[in-house]
Amino acid sequence: xxxxxxxxENVWVYLAASPLLWLTITLAAYxxxxxxxxxxxxxxxxxxxxxxxxxxxxxxxxTGTKYETFFAGAQFVHFLLGPAxxxxxxxxxxxxxxxxxxxxxxxxxxxxxxLTAIVSAVAIAAALGxxxxxxxxxxxxxxxxxxxxxxxxxxGGIPTLAAAFVIATGIFGAVTVTPLMxxxxxxxxxxxxxxxxxxxxxxxxxxxxxxDSLAGTFxxxxxxxxxxxxxxxxxxxxxxxxxxxxxxxx
Amino acid sequence: xxxxLVALLFCQLLGEALVxxxxxxxxxxxxxxxxxxxxxxxYGRKKPAETQVPGALADTTDALLRNxxxxxxxAAVGIVQHVATLRENxxxxxxxxxxxxxxxxxxxxxxxxxxGRLLHRADELPRADAP
Numbered sequence: 397x398x399x400x401x402x403x404x405e406n407v408w409v410y411l412a413a414s415p416l417l418w419l420t421i422t423l424a425a426y427x428x429x430x431x432x433x434x435x436x437x438x439x440x441x442x443x444x445x446x447x448x449x450x451x452x453x454x455x456x457x458x459t460g461t462k463y464e465t466f467f468a469g470a471q472f473v474h475f476l477l478g479p480a481x482x483x484x485x486x487x488x489x490x491x492x493x494x495x496x497x498x499x500x501x502x503x504x505x506x507x508x509x510x511l512t513a514i515v516s517a518v519a520i521a522a523a524l525g526x527x528x529x530x531x532x533x534x535x536x537x538x539x540x541x542x543x544x545x546x547x548x549x550x551x552g553g554i555p556t557l558a559a560a561f562v563i564a565t566g567i568f569g570a571v572t573v574t575p576l577m578x579x580x581x582x583x584x585x586x587x588x589x590x591x592x593x594x595x596x597x598x599x600x601x602x603x604x605x606x607x608d609s610l611a612g613t614f615x616x617x618x619x620x621x622x623x624x625x626x627x628x629x630x631x632x633x634x635x636x637x638x639x640x641x642x643x644x645x646x
Numbered sequence: 647x648x649x650x651l652v653a654l655l656f657c658q659l660l661g662e663a664l665v666x667x668x669x670x671x672x673x674x675x676x677x678x679x680x681x682x683x684x685x686x687x688x689y690g691r692k693k694p695a696e697t698q699v700p701g702a703l704a705d706t707t708d709a710l711l712r713n714x715x716x717x718x719x720x721a722a723v724g725i726v727q728h729v730a731t732l733r734e735n736x737x738x739x740x741x742x743x744x745x746x747x748x749x750x751x752x753x754x755x756x757x758x759x760x761x762g763r764l765l766h767r768a769d770e771l772p773r774a775d776a777p
Contacts, residue, residue, distance in 0.1 A: 426716045444715040449722035456726055463727050470720035476710065477717045479654040481675035482661070483707035485682035486699055489690070501761035509754030517746035524738035530731070534742050538750055541721060542673040556724070557731060561743065563722045569747045576748060582755050587762070591755035595747050602714035612711065618754075620676045627671035 412461060418469025425451040438606055440574040445599055446567045477598070481540075484601075484616035491613040498586055498614075505587075506618065509594045510625050513538040515637055522641050533558040535634060537565040539626045540597045540619060547630050562597065569596025570603035585611040593618030650706035657682040 411417045429447035436442050456466055467474070488495065495502075517534040526534075532553035536544035541562050548558035573592045582588055589611030592600035597619050605612030661678030664670070670677065690698030725732075732739065 452723045474720040478658045478675040480710045482654045482657045482678040485679045486707040489686040501758045505754045505758035508757045512753045513750035520742040526738035587755045587758040591751040595750035
């Protein structure tokens with residue numbers, strides 16, 4: 397190697413281990429993905445979470461960087477999820493009259509949607525022969541990551557796998573919610589947002605805020621309510637679902 | 647902006663403390679959201695609509711929520727840790743996530759809209775009969 401190449405390599409080795417590099421690359425990947433989405437007019441398929449993470453995964457694999465090294469930089473962004481969740485109180489407060497008038501449909505939709513999300517995920521995975529630990533890890537896929545991880549662990553699943561399923565569900569939900577609601581002929585932004593937040597948690601909520609502030613508000617409510625309801629209901633429902641699946645199998 | 651961030655972090659901190667003290671099945675930030683909501687109810691109780699949320703807080707929260715997608719990216723990249731499992735059971739996992747997510751969204755939105763319309767009609771019928 398020439399002296400210059402050695403020097404460049406030394407700089408890379410130094411930077412690749414520093415949080416600064418990975419924080420910068422994370423923000424740059426998001427900025428690029430967001431600009432791409434805006435340039436296309438923010439269609440659902442140009443989801444910034446999907447595109448930015450695809451770019452980052454490619455960079456990590458190409459440079460042989462460990463996830464832990466990447467996360468040492470990206471954790472500063474990750475940390476802001478907490479304050480951003482608290483911030484959902486502001487649109488909730490602004491839209492209070494609309495929320496109050498939709499209380500009954502909201503709670504009924506919450507119960508039906510939450511049970512559908514849990515039972516269908518487990519039943520489909522079981523029917524296709526996935527092992528029990530994967531079925532359990534899929535059960536809380538629609539709720540926000542910290543709740544899903546602890547629920548999966550309690551029920552005999554794999555917490556980090558559950559987190560990966562939660563993210564995949566969020567991205568898929570955010571990409572499909574607009575075309576799905578259009579196909580169903582649903583125009584009410586409250587109903588559309590509530591569905592996005594219930595089934596696709598924070599990533600669905602982020603998508604809902606891009607479309608409409610009222611949709612975002614209802615998505616934020618659904619995200620909070622479904623997290624709480626799933627935490628209570630999943631440990632009760634799951635044994636019943638497994639018993640039923642076994643009876644059907646026989 | 648700094649004061650608004652302090653307010654958000656303080657609510658989160660209080661939320662975490664509450665959740666741990668009472669062993670609630672909620673993440674701390676969700677409890678923090680409820681606390682901030684209660685604080686806003688109290689703060690805005692006698693104010694006109696446009697000044698009910700302090701301007702600086704509104705600016706900070708709007709900026710955070712506009713870029714909510716960014717905050718999920720570090721966790722999303724974590725998928726690289728599970729390549730082996732995903733390769734082994736990829737089809738079952740993908741089909742389960744795809745169908746279950748579509749079903750959950752459709753059921754939620756349909757129940758919401760159907761019940762909303764039903765209640766709305768029940769509200770309006772007596773009034774339609776009145777002179």
